Each structure stands twice: as C-alpha cells, then as structure tokens.
Amino acid sequence: MPKKNLEVSLISIPDNLLDVIYTACRTCYSPDGAIEIYTNITDDKEKKLSLIKKVISSGHYSTIEHIQLTFAINNISRAATHQLVRHRHASFSQKSQRYVKEKGDFDFIVPPAIEANSELYKKFTEQMEKTAQLYAELVSKGIKSEDARSILPNATASSLVVSLNLRELIHLANLRLCTRAQLEIRMAVKKMCALVEEIEPWLSEHLVPKCERLGYCDEDNSCGRMKTKNG
Ligand SMILES: Cc1cc2nc3c(=O)[nH]c(=O)nc-3n(C[C@H](O)[C@H](O)[C@H](O)COP(=O)(O)OP(=O)(O)OC[C@H]3O[C@@H](n4cnc5c(N)ncnc54)[C@H](O)[C@@H]3O)c2cc1C
Numbered sequence: 247m248p249k250k251n252l253e254v255s256l257i258s259i260p261d262n263l264l265d266v267i268y269t270a271c272r273t274c275y276s277p278d279g280a281i282e283i284y285t286n287i288t289d290d291k292e293k294k295l296s297l298i299k300k301v302i303s304s305g306h307y308s309t310i311e312h313i314q315l316t317f318a319i320n321n322i323s324r325a326a327t328h329q330l331v332r333h334r335h336a337s338f339s340q341k342s343q344r345y346v347k348e349k350g351d352f353d354f355i356v357p358p359a360i361e362a363n364s365e366l367y368k369k370f371t372e373q374m375e376k377t378a379q380l381y382a383e384l385v386s387k388g389i390k391s392e393d394a395r396s397i398l399p400n401a402t403a404s405s406l407v408v409s410l411n412l413r414e415l416i417h418l419a420n421l422r423l424c425t426r427a428q429l430e431i432r433m434a435v436k437k438m439c440a441l442v443e444e445i446e447p448w449l450s451e452h453l454v455p456k457c458e459r460l461g462y463c464d465e466d467n468s469c470g471r472m473k474t475k476n477g
Contacts, residue, residue: 248371249321249353249403252430254437257407258316267412268294271301294365295448302452313412317438318405323355325400326430333418336410342397343402347385351378353403358429360391374401408438412449415442420456425469 260266265287271281288294301309316357331338354374360366377397410418415438421427422435439453457463457472468474 247351247353248356249376250251252322252355252437253320253435254434254441255318256315256438256441256445257318258314259442260313260411263313263446264291264294264298264311267298267309270312271297273305274306274309277300290456294381296347299448307413309411310416311414314409315412315415315442316407316409317441318407319434320405321353321355321403322406322434323430324398324402324405326355326428326434327367327404327406328400329422329431330406330408330430330434333410335414336408336418338406338408341404342394343398344390348378348395348398348402350380351375352381352398354399354401355403355430356401372440374399402443415439416449416452420459422455424465425455425471426465426467 265284265402266289268435269280269284272278272283298309327338327340329335331340352374356370358368360370364433377399381397384397405469418435422431425432427435433473439450443450443453452459463469463472463473463474465474
C-alpha cells in the first residue's frame with residue numbers, strides 16, 4: 247500500500263541541553279573544575295547562549311558533541327534510509343527485512359514527482375502489486391524473508407530510530423537541507439531540525455543548508471540560491 251505521511255518524532259533530547267554545552271564551553275577556559283562549573287551554573291540564559299554562540303562560531307565543536315538526540319521515523323523509503331545511514335557518527339536501529347516479513351501488499355513510498363503524474367502513478371503502483379505477489383509467492387514456497395527481500399524495491403517503506411549528537415545533526419542539516427539532496431531525505435531532515443528548533447530556537451541559525459554556513463555554494467551544479475565559490 248502506498249504510505250503517504252513521513253512521520254518524524256523527537257523521542258529524546260536532554261532537558262539540560264544548554265547547561266551541558268555551557269559547562270563544556272566554560273570548562274575549557276575556566277580555572278574552576280567542570281563539576282563546580284556545572285553545580286554553580288548561572289540561571290542567566292542569555293549569558294549562557296552568548297558564550298555558546300561564540301564558542302560554536304569559532305569552530306570549537308567538541309562542546310556540542312555532548313548533546314545526544316534521538317528520533318523515531320516512520321514511512322520513509324529504503325532509498326532515503328540508505329542515504330541516512332551513510333552518516334557515520336549517527337546510530338541506527340532499523341526495521342529488519344529479515345525478521346519482519348512484509349505483508350501481502352507491502353507498504354511503499356511514492357515519490358511526489360511520480361504521484362503527480364496519474365499515468366506513471368498507475369504504472370508504478372501496478373508494478374508494486376506485481377512485486378508484492380512475487381514476494382508472497384517466494385515466501386509461500388519456503389524462501390526465507392532474508393532472501394525474498396531481494397525482490398523488494400528502494401521504495402519499500404521502513405521505520406527506524408536514529409540517534410546522533412548535535413554536531414552531527416548540524417552536519418546532516420548542512421548536507422541534506424541542500425536543494426541538491428534528494429527530496430525525501432531533505433524532508434526527513436527538515437522535520438528533524440524543526441522538532442529540535444521548537445525546543446531550542448537558537449539552533450535555527452546552525453540547522454541550515456551548507457551554503458548558508460559557507461556564504462557561498464560549493465556544489466558543481468548550483469541551484470542558484472547563493473553565489474558559487476568562484477562568484
Ligand atoms: C547531494 C549528495 C549527493 C551524494 N551523492 C553520492 C553518490 O553519488 N555516491 C555516494 O557514494 N555517496 C553520495 N553521497 C553521500 C556522501 O558521499 C557522504 O557519504 C554522506 O553525505 C555522508 O557525509 P559525510 O561523510 O560528510 O558525513 P558523516 O559520515 O556524517 O561524517 C561527518 C564528518 O566526519 C568526518 N569523517 C567521518 N568519517 C570519516 C573517515 N572515515 N575519515 C575521515 N573523516 C571522516 C568527515 O569530516 C565527515 O564530513 C551524497 C551526499 C549528498 C549530500
């Protein structure tokens with residue numbers, strides 16, 4: 247069955263996110279010990295943010311690696327999750343195609359460009375139905391799901407839990423919010439960032455495509471949003 251709504255939920259973010267980053271920042275520059283810095287931390291949010299912004303903008307990124315974020319994602323294609331799992335500093339737990347047998351008519355994601363064309367959409371969904379029938383036949387004839395899955399397409403819907411630190415989320419955003427990234431992963435990362443920004447709005451200036459961080463586009467094939475490296 248075609249699955250329409252990519253769902254992203256932020257299932258874990260530290261309550262004391264600012265305090266942890268602030269402690270990490272101050273520990274680098276203060277004669278006090280890290281424990282004393284954390285124990286006697288200021289209530290002044292602006293003061294904390296001011297130091298944190300200064301430290302991040304000077305590229306001292308280890309301070310934000312202490313913040314671990316976890317997302318749960320539903321209705322995302324294996325094509326998109328394959329791109330997501332290329333990010334090596336993130337941790338993943340994904341629905342297994344070995345342990346979980348697909349149902350008769352398995353769930354799949356239709357790219358919006360195909361959905362918008364009624365003729366192609368019909369052909370696409372018919373192809374999925376045929377694939378589902380062959381998958382069911384393979385399984386019914388004793389083929390293990392770990393082998394039967396070879397027939398399943400990149401469009402197969404998946405579900406996963408992703409954990410990553412704040413530095414890696416910023417890196418992910420820089421790469422995958424770029425218009426050169428594929429639409430589905432761009433939408434997934436956009437939702438991840440929006441959920442974090444709801445809680446920590448000050449992060450919105452970092453959760454941007456790389457051109458906004460660099461001040462120019464370094465892609466060969468620029469979308470034109472920003473000037474390229476060579477003007
Ligand atoms: C628009 C777009 C198109 C792409 N097209 C292709 C493609 O055609 N084919 C393809 O195979 N991939 C492609 N990719 C994937 C890309 O090559 C990266 O594998 C993916 O984006 C992960 O990025 P990363 O390695 O920077 O990040 P992460 O794995 O998240 O790592 C973060 C950073 O840590 C450092 N790092 C991590 N591991 C190492 C290491 N082993 N050695 C040194 N430094 C390390 C690097 O500085 C890296 O930038 C594409 C990505 C994008 C965004």
